[in-house]
Amino acid sequence: MNKKLQFVLIPALILVIGGAAFSFLFEDKHVAQGRKLFNRYCVPCHGPGGQGDGYNAKNLDPHARDLTDSKEQYMSKLSNKEIYEVIEKGGRGVDLSSMMPTWGLIFSEEEMWSLVAYVRTLHTYKGEKVTFDKEKPYQTTRVRVPPVQEAEFRSLMEKVTDEKKQELIDQGKELFEDFGCIACHKVGNKGGTLGPYLTRAGFMLQPQFIYRWIRNPLSFKNHTRMPNLGLSEDEALAVTLYLSTLHGPPVQLDGVTPFEEDQGVPKPAKQ
Ligand code: HEC
Ligand code: HEC
Known part of the structure; x- marks a missing residue:
């Protein structure tokens, strides 16, 4: 091989092979x-x-x-x-x-x-x-969706009669599945463990917080893993009223501890 050619070819080869090997960089x-x-x-x-x-x-x-x-x-x-x-x-x-x-x-x-x-x-x-x-x-x-104000929830609640309330609760239960909330949240023994258990949401959470959170989780926590699923005012109200009826027994956490999730991808807790 011609000396000059060698001069060009060898570095070129090193570049190509090296480039492929380190392409992840x-x-x-x-x-x-x-x-x-x-x-x-x-x-x-x-x-x-x-x-x-x-x-x-x-x-x-x-x-x-x-x-x-x-x-x-x-x-x-x-x-x-x-x-x-x-x-x-x-x-x-x-x-x-x-x-x-x-x-x-x-x-x-x-x-x-x-x-x-x-x-x-x-x-x-x-x-x-x-x-x-x-x-x-x-x-x-x-x-950027602006934070939802408490007044929005209060004015919706003013229109809820006792009769209407039960209807909304039933609707909320269905919407909880239709929107895929159940993929991340457990109620009783059904549902996912990406988010906190909601079996006791009726004891643990204020309705106005539930409503405002569902409508815009990112306004509370910028990097939360819960996406905004685009519920309308009425849909969020129905889901809130449903979640407020959940008064289940304390749950034994057998999966992720949701609030430790910010340290990267959560791992299931040791059994
Ligand atoms: C992709 C998974 C995912 C989906 C889908 C999801 N969530 Fe969440 N949710 C989370 C996570 C994760 C948190 C914990 C918030 C955090 O600290 O980031 C959370 C928090 C909550 C909380 C607050 C709980 C608390 O203890 O503070 C409520 C209420 C809630 N979600 C309701 C819903 C409802 C209703 C839906 C359906 C409209 C829904 N979520 C859909 C992941 C999800
Ligand atoms: C809560 C669980 C969950 C999370 C979180 C999730 N997925 Fe999925 N994904 C699913 C399920 C379940 C299916 C299957 C849906 C079906 O086949 O009906 C799916 C299907 C898909 C598909 C295939 C769609 C098709 O046409 O069949 C893609 C692509 C996908 N997900 C991407 C993503 C990406 C990207 C993310 C993160 C931004 C993500 N998923 C987060 C549960 C999830």
């Missing part, structure tokens, strides 16, 4: 953003590797989707837009199960596309890449 900025969000918000159900085996998965029916296509080809058949939509609107917004929550009211457009870009790294996909076009950039700011 140069992870795309958006994939990295998606990974970070996924680890915090999605791993409790979908599992650390996206296989649908998070600690909360056993509480879900249907199961959290295996995003790796390890058993069947499924994810690779979805378009980027379809994945975006299920994240944005949740299962109930796209005719899937409401056990998959709605994220569109808390994440920015860019964050949701970053999640799509990261989810794409979990399975083999040969289609179109998620691009973040400089010409048409995605919205980087999150939607």
Whole structure:
């Protein structure tokens, strides 16, 4: 081999091989953003590797989707837009199960596309890449919903007659399942353990707090794992009245201690 050629070829080879080996160091900025969000918000159900085996998965029916296509080809058949939509609107917004929550009211457009870009790294996909076009950039700011005032709750309550109240409680019980609250919260022995048990919500929580929290959890706690699920005033009122009727016995915590969750991904407590 020509000496000059060697001079060029060998460093080039080192670059290519080295680049491949260390490519994780140069992870795309958006994939990295998606990974970070996924680890915090999605791993409790979908599992650390996206296989649908998070600690909360056993509480879900249907199961959290295996995003790796390890058993069947499924994810690779979805378009980027379809994945975006299920994240944005949740299962109930796209005719899937409401056990998959709605994220569109808390994440920015860019964050949701970053999640799509990261989810794409979990399975083999040969289609179109998620691009973040400089010409048409995605919205980087999150939607800011103003805190809900106590007066809103009080004025709704003024219109609730005794007769109407029972109706709302029954409705609230249904909405608790329809909105997928049950995916994260246990009532009695049914439901998830991503959030606190609500079996004793009627003893533990003030109705006006429940109402204001449900309507806008992020106004209380910026990085809470509970998304804003977009309940209307009337829906939130019904769910609040239902939760206020829950006066169950003390529960033995056998899963996560919810308020320790800020130290990263919570792990089930030792038995
Ligand atoms: C409370 C549990 C839970 C959390 C948290 C959760 N998911 Fe899901 N996810 C599910 C369940 C359950 C399904 C299956 C829904 C179905 O098949 O009806 C699902 C399905 C999906 C699917 C497949 C959709 C399809 O078309 O079949 C994607 C993609 C997904 N989730 C992404 C995410 C991302 C990204 C996050 C975090 C921002 C997340 N999920 C958080 C429970 C969860
Ligand atoms: C993706 C999981 C998830 C979903 C879905 C969810 N929550 Fe939560 N919820 C949480 C977490 C986590 C907390 C703990 C708050 C924190 O400290 O971040 C919480 C807290 C709460 C609290 C306050 C409890 C307390 O002890 O302070 C109430 C009330 C509540 N959720 C009701 C609901 C209702 C009603 C719904 C359905 C409209 C719902 N949640 C849906 C995860 C969820």
